[in-house]
Amino acid sequence: MSNLKIASTDDLECDIPHPLETEHLAELGQGVLEPEKAQRMAEFFSFLGDPNRLRILSLLAQEELCVCDLAIALTMSESAVSHQLRTLRAIRLVRYEKRGRKVFYRLADHHILNLYQAVAEHLDEID
Amino acid sequence: MSNLKIASTDDLECDIPHPLETEHLAELGQGVLEPEKAQRMAEFFSFLGDPNRLRILSLLAQEELCVCDLAIALTMSESAVSHQLRTLRAIRLVRYEKRGRKVFYRLADHHILNLYQAVAEHLDEID
DNA sequence: TTAAAATATGAATAGCTGTTCAGATATTCG
DNA sequence: CGAATATCTGAACAGCTATTCATATTTTAA
Known part of the structure; x- marks a missing residue:
C-alpha cells in the first residue's frame, strides 16, 4: 500500500x-510537470533523438548547405534528407532560402547549439 | 549537380x-558529427523524448520516491513506471536504493536538470 | 522546347518504442 | 507458514518513425 x-x-x-x-x-x-508541457518537451527532445538529424544540425552549425550537399556529406539519399529537413522546418529549427533550383538551409536558432554542446560534454564525462 | x-x-x-x-x-x-557519437547523442535525447519519463524526472528532481508513489502521482500503472525506470537506470540517470519491500529512486545526475530547464525556457520563448 | 538537375511529397514498409498483461520474485505481517 | 505488498520481467500488441520508392514540380541548360 x-x-x-x-x-x-x-x-x-x-x-x-x-x-x-x-x-x-x-x-x-x-x-x-504538466502533461501538456511534458508532451511539448518530449516532442522537442525527440526531434533531437535521431542521429541523422543531429548530423544535419552539426553541418548547418558551420555553414548553410543545400539538400544535395547534405545528402552527399551524410551519405543519405536526397529524399531522406528532404524528409528530415521537413520536420526540422516544422519546429523552426532551420530556415531555408531558395536560390535557383537549390534550397539552402541554415540554423534558425542558436539555442540548439547550446543544448547540443551540453549533451556532447555530458557524454564525454560519463564515459 | x-x-x-x-x-x-x-x-x-x-x-x-x-x-x-x-x-x-x-x-x-x-x-x-561522427556517426558513432551522433548515435550516442541521439540515444540520450531519445531517453528524454518521452512525456512520462520527463514527468518522472520532474518528480525525482524534488525528492526521492518509490515506484508505487510515482505510479499514483503520474496516473500510470506500476508496471509501466517500472519499465521506464529500467531504461532510466540503464543510462544512469537515476539511482535506486531498496528499503524493505520498496525501492526508492532519485536523480543520479544534475546535468539533466540543466538540460531540462534549458528546454523548458526555450519552449517558453518560441511560443 | 526538350532534357537534366534539385527538391518536395505521398504511399508503403520495416524497425523501434511504450504500454498492458500475466506471472515471477522478494519482503513484511499476522 | 500463508497472505498481502512492492517491484520486476518477458511476451504481445499498437502506435510511431525513418527510410525507400515512385512521382510531381520547378528551374536551369542546351
Whole structure:
C-alpha cells in the first residue's frame, strides 16, 4: 500500500521522515510537470533523438548547405534528407532560402547549439 | 549537380562566395558529427523524448520516491513506471536504493536538470 | 522546347518504442 | 507458514518513425 493513500505503517520500515500524508500528497501534485508541457518537451527532445538529424544540425552549425550537399556529406539519399529537413522546418529549427533550383538551409536558432554542446560534454564525462 | 563533386557553374546562380571545391569538400568532412557519437547523442535525447519519463524526472528532481508513489502521482500503472525506470537506470540517470519491500529512486545526475530547464525556457520563448 | 538537375511529397514498409498483461520474485505481517 | 505488498520481467500488441520508392514540380541548360 502506498503512503500516498493512507497513513500506513510504512514509516516503520522506511526510516526517512515523512510529512503528514495529506500534505505529502499535495506536495507531489504541485511538483509534477504538466502533461501538456511534458508532451511539448518530449516532442522537442525527440526531434533531437535521431542521429541523422543531429548530423544535419552539426553541418548547418558551420555553414548553410543545400539538400544535395547534405545528402552527399551524410551519405543519405536526397529524399531522406528532404524528409528530415521537413520536420526540422516544422519546429523552426532551420530556415531555408531558395536560390535557383537549390534550397539552402541554415540554423534558425542558436539555442540548439547550446543544448547540443551540453549533451556532447555530458557524454564525454560519463564515459 | 552538387558543388561537392566538381567545380560547376553553380556559383553563377548562387551568389555567395565559395572556396575551391576541393577545399570545400574537405571542410565538410571535418565538420560532420561522427556517426558513432551522433548515435550516442541521439540515444540520450531519445531517453528524454518521452512525456512520462520527463514527468518522472520532474518528480525525482524534488525528492526521492518509490515506484508505487510515482505510479499514483503520474496516473500510470506500476508496471509501466517500472519499465521506464529500467531504461532510466540503464543510462544512469537515476539511482535506486531498496528499503524493505520498496525501492526508492532519485536523480543520479544534475546535468539533466540543466538540460531540462534549458528546454523548458526555450519552449517558453518560441511560443 | 526538350532534357537534366534539385527538391518536395505521398504511399508503403520495416524497425523501434511504450504500454498492458500475466506471472515471477522478494519482503513484511499476522 | 500463508497472505498481502512492492517491484520486476518477458511476451504481445499498437502506435510511431525513418527510410525507400515512385512521382510531381520547378528551374536551369542546351
